[in-house]
Amino acid sequence: MSDPMLPMCFMLATDIIRPQLVAGIPERNIPPIEPLVIPMVMLQQGTSAVNYKANLKNIKVIGLGNYQFKNVVLNVPKLMAAARVEVPTIQLVSDYTIKGRALVVPIEGDGIFRANLTNVKADVMIVAALKKRKGEEFLHLKMVKSRLTVGKATANFDNLFNGDKTLSKATNDFVNQNAQDIIEEIKPAVEAVVSMLIEDIGNKVLKTTPYKSLFLPEN
Secondary structure: OOOOOHHHHHHHHHHHOHHHHHHOEHHHOEOOOOOEEEEEEEEEEEOOOEEEEEEEEEEEEEOHHHOEEEEEEEEOOOOEEEEEEEEEEEEEEEEEEEEEEEOOEEEEEEEEEEEEEEEEEEEEEEEEEEEEEOOEEEEEEEEEEEEEEEEEEEEEEOOEHHHOHHHHHHHHHHHHHOHHHHHHHHHHHHHHHHHHHHHHHHHHHHHOOOHHHOOOOOO
């Protein structure tokens, strides 16, 4: 636990486990991350710039298998960790319903939503606790916070305004021309979803691995 090379060991472990995470680990109830399928996400926000209610279903997230962990900091005695996770490109495809406003433009419809994100970076902070089950201690993630940055984003909403092609094109063009401003407005809601996913997948990984099995004992 006190080895100064522990962060490097952790980053190596994230590379070693990549093929298993990409394919999924059914015996540990861990779904494949390539693509990662999310049944449903509800997003809602009400600010002066962006006001909307959106429901995304059958979400496919493509590209997470190319993750890279950077700048890992581990504080084992306090059960705290921080890291930057970088993903070169992410594609999203989902069914959607949305009603609201993005900047000055109304946006309403239901259909297929597609998005492409490049140079995605997530700064993640984790606080864990030890839980005892069947006489053994297991790590449990009790708090996960993430902050996202996105290099570039494009998006397309099919079937806006009941299929009105003129309004749909104008709205999608506006969304893409102002993508960075819109991302900044909706980031808090997306960061909350990302934190929830990290917590869920992390706890599934840790649930079947006793704490004493994660680290070699001190000499």
